[in-house]
Amino acid sequence: MAFHYMRISAAFAVAFMGISLPAFAQTAGAPSLSMPLDCEMGRTCWVQNLVDIDTGPARVDPFCGAATFDTHKGTDIRVATIAEMKKGIDIKAMASGTVLGFRNDMDEALIVDGEGRAVVKGRECGNGLVIDHGNAWTTQMCHFAKGSVTVKKGERVGRGQVVGRMGLSGMTAFPHIHVTVRRGKGVVDPITGASVGRNCNPNASTSATLWDAAARTQVVAASSAVIKTGFSSAAVKGVDVIRDTVPTISTDGPLLFFANLINLKKGDRIDLVLKGPDGNVLVESKGKPMPAPKATWTTYTGRRGKPESGTYRGEVRLIRNDRVIDIKGANVTF
CATH class of the missing domain: 2.60.40.10 (Immunoglobulins)
Known part of the structure; x- marks a missing residue:
């Protein structure tokens, strides 16, 4: 199957699943998202990248910082080393919903050069899945270990259900899970609730965060x-x-x-x-x-x-x- 997220639009949802996604910009009816990993922020895991809120060639995170890269559409939660990843890090559904699609057969490799990037072009997400949470809200999770996805298209999943394991599939320069939140075709930053195309704000409020009470104490900004x-x-x-x-x-x-x-x-x-x-x-x-x-x-x-x-x-x-x-x-x- 073709997973065309990460660096491009919601083409996967439209082309592969044959559905039409309306465009929204607000967070009304948004799911409350729990942590996709069992880890301690700042000790065993860290937020490496945020959403690129800018639609132009610049890289701008929602807080007007540089903790992103151009066209990055999600939040990257990482561990320090491959050895830590190989201990087995389960990935969990962040909210209940229905699986819209998945990939499970892509090989894994650490991407360190242009040749590696060329190999995964168009499949930057690697192994992963998309979950429909209703009200046009979806979450996509990327970079699962090959063969680790535990659910199928059309299956109902519950919050906190293990759906896979962290791996090195797709565009992975370090071990991490990539999470993209969308309402319709629009990418939404889960920390601030801001949609891509909004102006950044160094003092951005997190009152509209999509993270639940437990997760919002951990995923508050990029980790320095x-x-x-x-x-x-x-x-x-x-x-x-x-x-x-x-x-x-x-x-x-x-x-x-x-x-x-x-x-x-x-x-x-x-x-x-x-x-x-x-x-x-x-x-x-x-x-x-x-x-x-x-x-x-x-x-x-x-x-x-x-x-x-x-x-x-x-x-x-x-x-x-x-x-x-x-x-x-x-x-x-x-």
Whole structure:
């Protein structure tokens, strides 16, 4: 079947299912949406991308930030690494409804280059499904593991029912689930209730949110956060962190402490510190202000030479407007 969501319009609903979807712009009669994953926001999962509210070539999230990309039609909730994903992360229906269509047979791969993007062109959603919630409201969930979809077209599903498992099908540069909310043909941001084409607002109200009472405490904005820390004996790239292929630690050194962060804003700073077994600071790195927003960023600090016996600790601080907004650390023992 053809799933033509993610980067394009509601062509799947119109062409594949043979239905006509009227266009709406308000949230009247909208379903109340529960979390599609069992995770703790800010600790085991994070909001990477929001809806691109702008209809032009710019990328603008509903809060006038850059936590999106051009024509992005949904909310991306991610985990840090493929290893975390492989533990088995169930995807649940966010509200009751009827399955309009699904895909379940697409292979999985991490997309890191143009060749990979070409392979999934027109099928960016990968494996997933569309659920009709009534009153012309639908939700689409993407990037399921191959063969994990548990429901069929026309089947009734209940809120919280497991409908699949997170995977790497479609346009996946990191492990995540993509959620698109539509009323008719129009994409609606579930956090603010705003439809695509509305002006962004840095102080946008969430009073019209589609998330239910429990979910709205977790999905309130894009996550600016440290999502992974650790140690290595060589330079670390972001894709290494995602793939869990960070260079192993050598007892002969050098010793590097790394941090992987998401959704940095212009002016944000990253401070790193490495402490020795006696608690004294061995290396301290004061980051310069970010010259532009960064969707992801990997940084590290460390020292040459063979580490002495004992426990070393690395810490990272994400600083915005002179205030620490996230701090994480890791230990390693020789």
